[in-house]
Amino acid sequence: xxxxxxxxxxxxxxxxxxxxxxxxxxxxxxxxxxxxxxxxxxxxxxxxxxxxxxxxxxxxxxxxxxxxxxxxxxxxxxxxxxxxxxxxxxxxxxxxxxxxxxxxxxxxxxxxxxxxxxxxxxxxxxxxxxxxxxxxxxxxxxxxxxxxxxxxxxxxxxxxxxxxxxxxxxxxxxxxxxxxxxxxxxxxxxxxxxxxxxxxxxxxxxxxxxxxxxxxxxxxxxxxxxxxxxxxxxxxxxxxxxxxxxxxxxxxxxxxxxxxxxxxxxxxxxxxxxxxxxxxxxxxxxxxxxxxxxxxxxxxxxxxxxxxxxxxxxxxxx
Numbered sequence: 001x002x003x004x005x006x007x008x009x010x011x012x013x014x015x016x017x018x019x020x021x022x023x024x025x026x027x028x029x030x031x032x033x034x035x036x037x038x039x040x041x042x043x044x045x046x047x048x049x050x051x052x053x054x055x056x057x058x059x060x061x062x063x064x065x066x067x068x069x070x071x072x073x074x075x076x077x078x079x080x081x082x083x084x085x086x087x088x089x090x091x092x093x094x095x096x097x098x099x100x101x102x103x104x105x106x107x108x109x110x111x112x113x114x115x116x117x118x119x120x121x122x123x124x125x126x127x128x129x130x131x132x133x134x135x136x137x138x139x140x141x142x143x144x145x146x147x148x149x150x151x152x153x154x155x156x157x158x159x160x161x162x163x164x165x166x167x168x169x170x171x172x173x174x175x176x177x178x179x180x181x182x183x184x185x186x187x188x189x190x191x192x193x194x195x196x197x198x199x200x201x202x203x204x205x206x207x208x209x210x211x212x213x214x215x216x217x218x219x220x221x222x223x224x225x226x227x228x229x230x231x232x233x234x235x236x237x238x239x240x241x242x243x244x245x246x247x248x249x250x251x252x253x254x255x256x257x258x259x260x261x262x263x264x265x266x267x268x269x270x271x272x273x274x275x276x277x278x279x280x281x282x283x284x285x286x287x288x289x290x291x292x293x294x295x296x297x298x299x300x301x302x303x304x305x306x307x308x309x310x311x312x313x314x315x316x317x318x
Contacts, residue, residue, distance in 0.1 A: 002068050003067060003068060003069075004066060004067065004068070005064070005065060005066060005067055005068050006064050006066070006272040006274075007272060007274050009274055010064075010066035011066075013056070013057045013060065013061070013066070013257070014066060014076065016052075016053075016057060017053070017057055017076065017079055017080055017083065018079070020049050020050075020053055020057075020080075020083045021079060021082065021083060023045070023049060024046070024049075024083070024201075024213075025204075027042055027045065027046065027208070027212070028201055028204045028205050028208045028209070028212075028213075029204065031205050031207070031208040031212070034207065034211070039211065039212065042208070042212040042216070043212055043215060043216050043219070046212060046213060046216035046217075046220075047216040047219040047220050047223065049083075050083065050084055050085070050216060050217060050220035051220045051223045051224055051227075051300075053080060053083050053084050054084050054091075054220065054224045055224060055227055055256075055259060055300075056256055056257055056259055057080065058080045058083075058084055058088050058091060059091075059095070059259075060257060060273050061076060061077075061080065061088065062088060062091050062092040062095055062096050063096055063269050063270060064270065064271075064272050064273070074186060074189070076088075077089055077186055077189075077190055078189055078190055078193045081190035081191070081193060081194045082193055082194055082197040084220075085144075085147055085194065085217045085220075086143070086147040086150075086194070087150070087186075087187055087190035087191050087194065088190055089183060089186040089187045089190050090150070090166075090169075090187060090190065093169055093172040093173070093183070094116060094117065094169075094172070095117070096269060097172045098114075098115060098116055098117070098168075098172060099115050099116075099117050100266065100269040101114075101115075102114040102115035102118070103115065103237055103240075103243045103244075103266055104117075104118050104119055104120070104232040104235070104237050104243060104244075105118055105120070105237045105238075106118070106120040106123075106127050106237050106312065107120060107121075116168060117228065118237075119135055119228070119229050119232050119233060120237075121135075122134060127312070128312075129229075129233055129234075129312070132226070132229055132303070135225055135228075135229050136222050136223075136225040136226045136229060137222055137225075139221075139225045140218055140219075140221035140222040140224075140225055141218070143221045143225075144217065144218050144221055146165040147194075149163060149164075149165045150163050150165050150166060150191055151191045151194050151195045151198075152195070153165070153191075154187075154188050154191035154192050154195065155191075155192065155195050158188070161184040161187060161188055162184075162187075198213075201213055223300060226299075226300055226302070226303075227299045227300045227302075228299075229299075229302070230245065230295070230299040230300070230301075230302020230303070230305070231244055231245050231262045231299045231302075232244055232245065233245070233302060233308065234293055234308050234309055234310045234311055234312060235292070235293055235311060235312060236292075236311045236312055236314070237312065239290065239292075240266075240267060241263070241267065241283065241286050241287055241289075241290045241292065242263070242290040242291065242292035242293070242311060243263075243266055244262045244263040244265070244266040245262060245263065245292075245293045245294070245295050245299065245302070246260060246261055246262050246263040246264065246293075246294055246295065247260035247262075247294070247295045247296075247297065247298050247299060248260055248261070248294065249298065252298050256298075257273045257274075258273045258274070258276040258277065259273075260298065260299075261276035261277065261279070261280060262299065263287070263292065264276045264277075264279040264280050264283070267279060267283060291309075291311060291314075292311070293308060293309055293311060295308070
């Protein structure tokens with residue numbers, strides 16, 4: 001009987017998810033007294049693990065759930081909701097059903113971008129990206145705050161699955177009643193286990209949770225936002241074959257499960273990560289015809305790409 005829905009290689013990400021949880025428990029258990037070096041090591045390790053989980057593991061899981069079994073996929077959603085400090089089901093709704101529908105649109109007009117994670121949100125000028133500071137640092141603060149508001153809502157107001165912080169989620173939920181109920185239950189379970197996990201961590205060591213875990217969670221959100229910013233900075237939202245930025249470094253894509261193939265990923269979000277290079281070959285003609293951005297560095301250090309073309313300015317706005 002088949003276990004893996006798309007590829008047995010997803011077992012690697014499943015193992016990494018479990019190791020993330022084990023590593024977190026190990027760090028808090030071995031935390032005995034505060035030292036500057038110990039604090040820095042904990043902050044760095046936790047930040048890197050969480051960032052990697054969000055960018056790679058949970059990201060690809062939201063697009064192509066690993067298991068044939070719905071129960072196992074529910075378990076993974078809960079497990080990684082604990083690991084990344086936010087509901088994976090919520091991530092699926094906002095990322096797969098919103099971001100990949102509107103593809104970082106610039107939203108010229110009174111309504112603004114329809115993509116709630118658009119880099120054009122709150123830009124100083126119409127049709128211009130917002131600043132990296134606003135998107136990464138302030139955006140991370142908003143994510144951090146809303147994550148805990150939603151978590152507390154699931155704890156104390158059980159009869160209302162969506163909080164005010166979930167504004168906009170109603171239209172992202174499935175139209176089919178049965179699927180809609182399943183998605184709301186997954187949201188609740190993700191957040192309840194996220195809350196239980198934080199309570200456990202504070203019980204084991206409130207100092208570690210306060211001074212290591214929470215700061216690292218915020219720093220991870222900042223890095224994730226930097227990643228998304230440079231995956232779209234300068235690209236043309238209106239062009240299906242030039243609305244994102246790819247990086248084709250072999251070593252990076254080996255360890256990041258082809259995360260660098262971001263343009264290809266936006267062409268077909270439902271394509272499994274292992275087939276993204278194939279997708280590049282499939283659309284080679286269309287991609288070659290476009291004036292698009294191929295970064296010489298990974299998106300998370302996209303600020304090093306000094307001579308990046310600003311293709312979004314090539315389309316005059318009315």
